[in-house]
Amino acid sequence: MANVDTMIKWMTDRENKVVYSNARPWGGGNPAQYDCSAAVISALRAGGFVSSGSNEGWTGSLHDNILPGIATKISRAECKKGDIFLAKYWAFDGHTGIFLDNNRIIHCNAGDMTIRTTAADGRMGPTPIEYYRLNGNTIPNTTKKGETTMQCFFKPDGENTVYYFDGKGLTGIVNPDEKNILNTIYKENNGKDMPYINRSDAWFTRLKDVSKRGIVK
Known part of the structure; x- marks a missing residue:
């Protein structure tokens, strides 16, 4: 079963331990090298959202082929843990990463030259930016039956x-x-x-x- 926590763990396990490279390395080298889309697609595979296979894909294929089958487009205000952003997906300077909450993302980026947790706004890349909710990524309702809140x-x-x-x-x-x-x-x-x-x-x-x-x- 697909799991957001497992997907994010793939990223956090490699935080500050890999090197950013846009040469499509897919984990090759020592230390391992990834670009933004290779990291996100690898994390999606680890989480069980897409099947493992050949090392293919970039921001364009995330938009055109991968995310349409496993996710739904959402607004910026809705973004939460496990959601994915795509910035200017068709271009060389496009970017992608995963939300940890509404304010933070984890992404393999050229600015830090590794996978790192950063603020979301201002770090997601050039506009336009799209946001996606993976199918089945829901936060359980932890309010007890019959319980009311004052908000x-x-x-x-x-x-x-x-x-x-x-x-x-x-x-x-x-x-x-x-x-x-x-x-x-x-x-x-x-x-x-x-x-x-x-x-x-x-x-x-x-x-x-x-x-x-x-x-x-």
Whole structure:
């Protein structure tokens, strides 16, 4: 059975231990050498998402032949552990790697000359960038049956600001992407969108009292 953790382990086991080379080495040499797509395809094979075989493939074939059969295109905001990015897949300066979470990727890249974990944004290569979710890559719902959570988005009447309430405190949402990411995580864990409450200022005052923060960020 295909396994995201096994796929990522192939990458982490080789982190800082291999050399980046765009000569299509596929692990040859001492130390072993890979380019970005050779590393990702090798990891996909290790994880059982594609069959082992001859050393073939690059970013173009990931886009055209490999990922369409095993993955679904997603948005940047949805990216999580095990998702794959493809940057400018048709060109020599294209790039690919694997998400460890929404903010970090592991990739064999020319900047570090090895496989390394880095920030995602700014390190995925030239635009345009596409994002893919491997079929079957789901985060299990760990919420116990009958258990409820207190998280919600709250927008007071007459205000433009949307706040996030985590059950303890209130935080103002500065960027719409922040709301999208929080909602994506909540939906993965609970199977539904986070509640969105639009009530009077009196409700907001009471919620601030409950949060015991007096003033929100």
